[in-house]
Amino acid sequence: MNFIQTRGEDVSKPQTVTFSQAILAPIASFGGLYVPESLPELGEAFLRKHLNSSYKVLAADMLSRFEIDIEQSVIDEALALYDKFDDASNPVPVVKVKENLYVSELYHGPTRAFKDMALQPFGVVLSSIAQKNNQNYLILAATSGDTGPAALETFKNRANVQVACLYPDGGTSDVQRLQMVTEDAKNLKVIGINGVFDDAQNALKRLLASESFNHALKEKNVLLSAANSVNFGRIIFQIIYHIHSYLELVRQSAISFGEKVYLNVPSGNFGNALGAYYAWKMGLYVEKIIISSNENNVLTKLIKTGKYDLRDSAVVSTTSPAMDILKSSNVERILFDMFGCVRTRELMESLELNHYYELTSVELETLRECFDADFCNGEEGKAYIKDTFTNDGYLMDPHTATCFKSFKTCSNPAIKTIVYSTAEWTKFSPVIANALSGEVDSEDIVALESISKTAKLEIPAMIKGLFSKKIAQDVIIEKEDIEKEILKFI
Numbered sequence: 287m288n289f290i291q292t293r294g295e296d297v298s299k300p301q302t303v304t305f306s307q308a309i310l311a312p313i314a315s316f317g318g319l320y321v322p323e324s325l326p327e328l329g330e331a332f333l334r335k336h337l338n339s340s341y342k343v344l345a346a347d348m349l350s351r352f353e354i355d356i357e358q359s360v361i362d363e364a365l366a367l368y369d370k371f372d373d374a375s376n377p378v379p380v381v382k383v384k385e386n387l388y389v390s391e392l393y394h395g396p397t398r399a400f401k402d403m404a405l406q407p408f409g410v411v412l413s414s415i416a417q418k419n420n421q422n423y424l425i426l427a428a429t430s431g432d433t434g435p436a437a438l439e440t441f442k443n444r445a446n447v448q449v450a451c452l453y454p455d456g457g458t459s460d461v462q463r464l465q466m467v468t469e470d471a472k473n474l475k476v477i478g479i480n481g482v483f484d485d486a487q488n489a490l491k492r493l494l495a496s497e498s499f500n501h502a503l504k505e506k507n508v509l510l511s512a513a514n515s516v517n518f519g520r521i522i523f524q525i526i527y528h529i530h531s532y533l534e535l536v537r538q539s540a541i542s543f544g545e546k547v548y549l550n551v552p553s554g555n556f557g558n559a560l561g562a563y564y565a566w567k568m569g570l571y572v573e574k575i576i577i578s579s580n581e582n583n584v585l586t587k588l589i590k591t592g593k594y595d596l597r598d599s600a601v602v603s604t605t606s607p608a609m610d611i612l613k614s615s616n617v618e619r620i621l622f623d624m625f626g627c628v629r630t631r632e633l634m635e636s637l638e639l640n641h642y643y644e645l646t647s648v649e650l651e652t653l654r655e656c657f658d659a660d661f662c663n664g665e666e667g668k669a670y671i672k673d674t675f676t677n678d679g680y681l682m683d684p685h686t687a688t689c690f691k692s693f694k695t696c697s698n699p700a701i702k703t704i705v706y707s708t709a710e711w712t713k714f715s716p717v718i719a720n721a722l723s724g725e726v727d728s729e730d731i732v733a734l735e736s737i738s739k740t741a742k743l744e745i746p747a748m749i750k751g752l753f754s755k756k757i758a759q760d761v762i763i764e765k766e767d768i769e770k771e772i773l774k775f776i
């Protein structure tokens with residue numbers, strides 16, 4: 287299958303590209319993105335066939351329908367990484383939390399957040415393409431806390447790939463920072479910046495576009511790429527678990543085959559939600575996709591009013607920091623799918639130039655046939671964490687908690703909901719300890735032990751071990767010095 291461009295074509299790029307090409311250079315004409323030329327139609331037969339399949343068997347068959355230019359042995363090696371999740375026989379458990387509400391847990395991988403679902407296999411795929419092409423890649427990552435650890439974990443010691451990971455010093459949780467600075471593989475460089483996440487992100491964008499930086503890398507025989515979530519190589523692995531979660535509900539006799547469900551997704555850059563949309567288009571039985579946000583509620587406003595409005599907005603820091611995003615990149619792929627490339631380019635250019643766009647009423651209706659949305663503030667989120675723990679015996683993180691508000695406000699109570707849980711409690715423990723027992727400003731290790739006692743849960747070994755692991759990466763610099771530091775590393 288080939289990939290086409292969301293904003294149409296200028297002359298600078300080939301009209302269509304292969305999957306490998308879309309992965310290595312993810313930015314298309316006019317700053318657009320790559321999308322599959324068409325989505326494979328799975329149909330009822332596919333879903334029935336996999337009613338009793340393992341995650342890996344389902345994944346392999348779904349990927350084969352995309353007919354991508356990656357060898358089967360590489361795909362098998364990539365999918366084998368799901369064997370290292372907590373339960374090799376089911377990397378994504380789906381549990382009933384209350385009447386009509388089921389939680390699909392996407393955080394059972396090595397770094398305890400859902401980024402592992404896509405980045406784990408993606409690391410194998412990207413490294414294999416680099417080896418096959420006999421090229422060396424520098425992958426840049428800027429992180430507010432979850433992408434960095436997952437990217438380092440997947441690329442460590444892989445051939446033909448080096449990673450430079452930028453994080454805001456003091457802007458992540460202790461656990462997230464330790465996950466990064468204790469990584470000691472030779473091909474990884476972790477750089478703390480005196481600044482906030484936006485400084486790291488802006489530095490990354492500047493370097494990706496910098497001719498002198500690209501030139502300096504070329505002299506060392508290194509090409510530049512990024513591991514952010516606009517990369518279709520990540521999206522393709524985020525379709526599978528939506529299908530898996532639905533089939534789990536059928537297996538658990540929670541629904542009958544063919545019954546429609548809500549998919550409720552805590553959203554930031556919209557990768558997870560886009561995977562849900564593609565699964566639906568490919569034939570999954572979905573009533574609606576519910577988009578859950580925190581106080582950075584641009585997506586709620588878009589879906590409620592048709593207006594994407596950043597004119598008076600600044601990102602606010604919340605208790606669910608992985609969703610503190612205003613420019614939600616993957617919405618563009620939905621616009622393309624619904625309204626075509628001419629309109630997508632028009633809307634995205636308006637967003638860039640005027641920080642604003644507005645859908646027509648007909649377009650808004652089309653969007654609302656598929657999506658509904660609501661947002662949840664930090665105090666409400668903490669109340670859901672406490673109530674759900676007290677009344678249902680289920681412990682969840684602050685990102686997952688945002689879905690419990692929209693579950694109430696956006697769903698028909700007679701229809702079942704799958705909520706996606708994107709992080710384990712261990713990654714955001716101070717907020718959860720505060721929600722459960724009122725503790726304020728605890729360090730992670732104190733909060734972890736307090737929750738462990740209250741909820742009678744073991745702290746997983748890979749989290750506990752972080753606090754006694756050797757610090758291997760101790761660089762903290764001013765943002766002006768990033769380029770120099772990376773070139774020193776290469």
Ligand SMILES: *Cc1c(COP(=O)(O)O)cnc(C)c1O
Nearest residue numbers: 432553554555556557558608708
């Ligand atoms: C990345 C992340 C999200 C947002 O996912 P998107 O695909 O960017 O919408 C939500 N929760 C957690 C914990 C995350 O790490």
